[in-house]
Amino acid sequence: MPAQQTRTTTAPPLRAHPPRVSAERARRFGSWYYAEHALKVMNGYRWTLIAYSVGNPVMYLFAMGVGLATLVDRNSPDAFGGVSYLAFIAPALLSSATIMTAATEFTFPVMDGFKWRRVYYGPHASPLAVHQIVNGYIIAITLRLLLMTAIYFGIVAAFGASPSPWGWVAVPVAVLCGLSFGLPLMAYAASIKEEKGQFALVMRFVVTPLFLFSGTFFPLDTLPIGLQWIGWISPLWHGTELGRLLTYGYQEPVWLVVIHVVYLIVLAILGWRMARKIYEKRLGA
Template sequence: MSSSGSRAGASLTEPAASMHAHPPSISAARARRWGAFYYAEQVLRVMKGYGWTIVMYGVGQPVAYLFAMGVGLATLVDTNNESVFGGVSYLSFIAPALLISAAVMTAANEFTFPVMDGFKWRRVYYGPHASPLTPEQIAAGHIIAVTLRFLLQSALYFLVVALFGASPSGWGWVTVPVATLAGLSFGLPLMAYAASIKHDKGQFAMVMRFIVMPLFLFSGTFFPLDTLPPGVRWIGWISPIWHGTELGRVFSYGYQESALLTVVHLVFLLGLAAVGWVLTRRQFVKRMGQ
């Protein structure tokens, strides 16, 4: 074989020779450092398979509510009563509430059945756990992926709200992270509960019927909380939807409330999310071990 032929043959094999897997020690070290993001990537890839469902549920549903309540019902509601709606249109009043509610309802789906699927039905958590990924990283990866979904669907919904002129304040975009925080404040304690369930006996259906829907209906979503009967106002006081909605209204159209109450809303949501994260970590470690 000629020298030119030998050089050509060597050049053809060089790219293949340069491709090789990382040693197990390096792969393990990367997994221990970035494991949460690796698992988040896996969850996002699964979500990509039903991406249009996510868009239609996360954005289409609240937009349908926006049309029905903010455009349809608004024609029957006296929007000139400033003492009721703070001097804004009914559309502007309910838009932040629907955005927050959409995030909370998404949390009720993403932090229940997929968690049960990870531990019992398809046991998808145990494959990654056989690698150097820890239970805490798997839980964190799931949360990171769902948080990104909250941000995306809330941003898309806010764009629709802005196109309708239902967010007159220049700070309206802050409702996107507020909705994300509200979703986490409700979803993380629910995730801890889902991780503790070993047998499906309809617990999640009960959560939707007797927790999620009452919170949606009695959290000042469609009318101010103080216009509801006194006997159900306490539901709003403990509801992430109400606290998130009140914050959203402050940023969306300058809803007037005391600075102390605004801080209370924020601390309540952050506190629930933090407690939920601690309980979730504990349950994941308990179910899968160190």
């Protein structure tokens, strides 16, 4: 029986794009190229990210929304507008998770790009523009926040804490909440040339008070009037109020809903513009 003949084909040799083509693609898709780079870096420690980003708020959900909720609902069944304490607290934890994550990703990693590993200078030496580096990193963090929030909302919905059919809209609202806090923080981090504990002070004296005094665990109007202003300027309070409106139909006047949305958008845009200017000043436009 004649031996079977195997036909082999030679793969065509790989050829790199000419510099002109690569430069044109970088100028067109540079933001997405840098976002891909940032996401691949995150993928190297993805299990740590999942444990921190999802595990931390889920533990809060069990401790406060499930454990404490049994006592609150038993003793004050009408304290939260007729809904359970779990339904009341879940949107707040959703928004606070994005703010905590944004506070992490828009501080040390930003300074790392300028000072320690100087990871911004390599892409900047390529045809990528400064604004593409800024936008690419923001895209990567936005995708991370979106995935984390979607998973967390799925857990919240499984516990029956989002009875409204519009509850899923709380996911992009929570992401916007995280960006409205994180992008101004990104601009601040980019302006720092020597790290001397500034980020620890931000976590202790900015993030923690916002978490405690933004109507997260109880209605804001139950606080003394001298402390309510913290919630009024806090992105977390605005995001939480919108989340409650969407997840269980929290009663809110239309004019206040508009203020919530506009406030978060304006903060995010101002932070983004400030970050671009500071990056351009440090890297060179």
